[in-house]
Each structure stands twice: as C-alpha cells, then as structure tokens.
Amino acid sequence: MQLPLIDLRSDTVTRPTPAMRQAMAEAEVGDDVYQEDPTVLALEERTANWLGKEKAIFMPSGTMTNQVAVGVHVAPGDEVLCDQNAHIHIWEGGGIARNSGATTRPIEAERGLLTLDLLRDKIRPNDCHSARTRLVCLEQTHNRGGGSLYRIETVAEISRWAKSEGLAMHLDGARLGNAVVASGIAAEEWARHFDSVSVCFSKGLGAPVGSALAGSADFISKAHRLRKVMGGGMRQAGIIAAGALYALNHHVDRLADDHAHAQVLARAVEETRGLRLESGPVETNLVWIEVDPTLGTAAEVAAILRESGVLVSALGPRVIRACTHLDVSAEETDRAARAIRNLARLAI
Numbered sequence: 001m002q003l004p005l006i007d008l009r010s011d012t013v014t015r016p017t018p019a020m021r022q023a024m025a026e027a028e029v030g031d032d033v034y035q036e037d038p039t040v041l042a043l044e045e046r047t048a049n050w051l052g053k054e055k056a057i058f059m060p061s062g063t064m065t066n067q068v069a070v071g072v073h074v075a076p077g078d079e080v081l082c083d084q085n086a087h088i089h090i091w092e093g094g095g096i097a098r099n100s101g102a103t104t105r106p107i108e109a110e111r112g113l114l115t116l117d118l119l120r121d122k123i124r125p126n127d128c129h130s131a132r133t134r135l136v137c138l139e140q141t142h143n144r145g146g147g148s149l150y151r152i153e154t155v156a157e158i159s160r161w162a163k164s165e166g167l168a169m170h171l172d173g174a175r176l177g178n179a180v181v182a183s184g185i186a187a188e189e190w191a192r193h194f195d196s197v198s199v200c201f202s203k204g205l206g207a208p209v210g211s212a213l214a215g216s217a218d219f220i221s222k223a224h225r226l227r228k229v230m231g232g233g234m235r236q237a238g239i240i241a242a243g244a245l246y247a248l249n250h251h252v253d254r255l256a257d258d259h260a261h262a263q264v265l266a267r268a269v270e271e272t273r274g275l276r277l278e279s280g281p282v283e284t285n286l287v288w289i290e291v292d293p294t295l296g297t298a299a300e301v302a303a304i305l306r307e308s309g310v311l312v313s314a315l316g317p318r319v320i321r322a323c324t325h326l327d328v329s330a331e332e333t334d335r336a337a338r339a340i341r342n343l344a345r346l347a348i
Contacts, residue, residue: 005306006332008265009313011175011258011285011325014206020246027242032058032234039238043245047212050248051197052188055220056212058241059232062087062174065198065213067095068226070135072219073168073196076101079131081122083109085144087172088137099230103131111279112145114138116157123165136162139172140179140190146279147178147262147286152185159193169193174200174211178284181255195219201244204258204285205251206326210244251326258285261324261333268337273344278319287322295346304346308339 007013016024030036040058047056059065066088070080080096082089084106088096096102107118114136124130136158142148162169171194173179180187191197196215201207213223227233234240266282269275274295278288289312291298298314305312313321324333 003309003335005309005311006328006336007311008322008324008328008336009311011203011323014202014326016208016243017206017326019250020207020243023246024239024242027238029236029238032237033228037236037238037241039245040234040241043241043248044212046245046248047199048214050187051191051199051214053191053197053214054217056214057220057223057227058210058212058234058237058244059227060209060211060234062172062198062200062211063092063095064227064230064232065200065211066092066137066170066172067099068223068230068232069170069196069198069213069215070096070102070137071100071226072222073135073170074100074102075132075134077131078102078134079124080104080135080137081107081114081119081133081167082137083107083112083114083139083142083145085112085142086137086139087143087174088139090144102134105131105133111148112139112142113148113150113154114158115154116161119158119161123167133167135168135170137170137172138194139174141175141182141284141286143175143286144288146277146288147175147282147284148279149179149182149283152183152189155190155193168195170195171197173197175203175284177252178204178255178259180252182259182284201247204255204325205244205247207240207243207247209240212244254326255285257330258324258326258328259283261285261328261330262287262322264330264333264337265322265324265340268340272341274346275340275343285324287324289320289322291318291320293318295343301343304343305339308342310336310339
C-alpha cells in the first residue's frame with residue numbers, strides 16, 4: 001500500500017483540524033462590510049490584543065494586508081525601503097507600483113535581514129528630482145532568507161532611527177508566530193516597534209484562509225477604505241474568521257513542533273552529498289536547500305523526491321524549499337529525511 005504524499009511545499013497547504021472545522025461550522029455570522037459579523041469582530045479584537053495595537057482588520061490574504069498597509073503609509077511617488085528578497089518586493093505581483101504608485105528600493109542584506117548600517121544612507125534627498133522616502137518594511141520571519149529571524153535589538157534600533165527620520169515602519173509578519181516561538185519574545189514586544197503589522201493565519205497557524213492588519217484606530221479606519229477599493233470587503237466572513245480565531249488561540253505554541261521537524265530535515269541535508277543549506281542554520285520551519293549540479297536541477301531533484309513520496313518546491317534552477325507545518329508528523333518528517341539522504345546515491 002502506497003503511503004500518502006508528505007507535502008512540504010509550503011505551510012499554506014494545511015487543512016483545518018476537526019476542532020477548527022467545528023468552530024467554523026458553529027460560527028455566529030453577520031455582514032462584515034457593515035462591521036456586524038461578531039466572529040470577525042472577535043478575531044480582530046483578539047489579534048489587536050495579541051499585537052498590542054488599538055485595532056485590527058481581517059482580510060483574505062497577506063498580500064492584501066501588506067498592500068493595504070503600504071497604501072495607507074505612502075502616496076504616489078513615494079519610496080519604500082525593503083530588502084531585495086522581501087515578499088512585498090518579489091512575490092506580490094508588483095503591487096506597490098500598481099496599487100499605490102510608489103516604488104521600492106531593494107537593499108541587499110544577509111539572509112534578508114536589514115540593519116541600521118544598511119539603511120542609514122538610503123533616505124533620498126528632499127528635492128524634486130527624488131522619490132520621497134516614506135516607509136521601512138521588515139519581514140519576520142524572512143521567507144527567502146531561510147526562515148531567518150530578526151533580533152529584537154536590531155528591530156528596536158531600526159525603529160528608533162526611522163522615527164527620528166520621520167519614516168513609518170511596517171512589519172510583514174506573515175510568520176510572526178514562528179518568530180514568537182523561536183525567540184521567546186511576545187508578539188506585542190515585536191509589534192510595538194512598528195506602526196502597522198500584518199499577520200497570516202493560513203500558514204503555520206493552520207487556518208484555511210485569512211490575514212489581519214493591525215495598527216492605530218486611525219490607521220485601521222483608512223485601511224478599511226483601501227480594503228474596499230481592493231475588493232477585500234467580505235460579507236458573512238465569520239465562517240472563515242472562526243478558523244483563524246481558533247488557530248490564534250490554539251496553534252501558536254505548537255509551532256515549536258514544526259521547528260523541531262525542520263531541524264530533522266536540516267540534518268539530513270547537511271549529511272547528504274550534493275546538498276547544502278542555502279541560507280545557513282535553520283531557525284524556524286523553512287529549509288532552503290541548494291542543489292549541486294551532480295544531482296541535477298532543482299526541478300529534477302523535486303521530481304525524484306516526489307517519487308519517494310515527498311513534495312518540495314523548486315524555487316530556482318538550483319534551489320528547493322521544504323517547509324514543515326501542522327499536517328506533517330514526526331514520523332512523516334523522518335520519512336522525508338530518509339528520502340533526502342537517499343539522494344546521495346545520485347551524486348556523481
């Protein structure tokens with residue numbers, strides 16, 4: 001009997017747990033565009049409290065929460081500072097240019113983690129020839145940086161500098177829960193250094209859909225208008241908000257299991273000829289792997305792993321990514337690690 005595929009392509013592939021499905025089925029609903037859905041309101045209040053912000057707003061996706069946040073912070077002709085591999089820069093369809101009429105200034109940073117030294121001289125001159133530098137965006141944890149983790153001291157230093165220069169701060173915290181668990185630092189402590197914070201419920205937290213954006217009451221009022229413009233107004237959204245609320249209440253601490261499973265995969269990579277950890281030591285639930293030509297291309301290696309019952313993402317000619325999550329058990333992680341080690345026999 002063939003065992004089920006172990007899906008390590010992303011932490012977005014998780015399916016609702018039975019308890020989450022029950023919460024969704026029993027959710028009290030209303031019309032969220034009228035701000036009358038009690039479950040959405042409960043999720044927004046819970047999220048705001050988790051992040052130590054005045055208000056939060058529920059949206060369909062993290063791309064939308066990021067795009068709305070940027071749109072509130074900037075005006076056409078403004079510039080956003082971010083690292084060169086930031087999600088808002090490379091994986092949101094050029095949305096900042098399309099939606100806000102602003103530009104991004106990508107900065108090369110080790111593992112995607114910006115520092116004050118990298119940012120200090122990046123503010124444009126205040127004259128008509130230059131874009132207006134208005135916003136700094138950080139990503140925590142950093143996807144393309146290998147699930148890398150900012151240090152709170154670095155974030156605090158950048159935040160103090162940004163405030164002194166009149167710049168706003170936005171956190172793409174799609175995997176902020178992973179950062180909370182890995183660092184032991186509360187979400188509120190991370191969030192207090194930012195004017196706005198986006199968090200995703202459909203990644204490691206395991207909800208089927210949804211993200212939230214948090215900030216001041218005035219900021220969220222403006223975000224409501226932009227959400228409507230972008231088509232993000234939902235009606236009886238409590239059905240999906242209930243899944244997100246359940247995830248936030250029950251699935252944060254268990255992210256530690258995903259991190260432990262990622263370490264198992266990381267050790268398998270380090271012990272396999274022809275593979276190496278592309279972004280250095282694994283800190284959370286993302287394992288980015290560089291494939292040596294002796295094993296073939298990333299797509300070819302991904303195809304071989306699929307034949308062994310393991311799904312990974314080929315995200316470049318020589319790069320694959322494995323992502324641990326709620327739906328991958330310790331036993332399945334061990335099976336995946338064995339499949340990775342078996343790749344060594346392909347090396348020339």
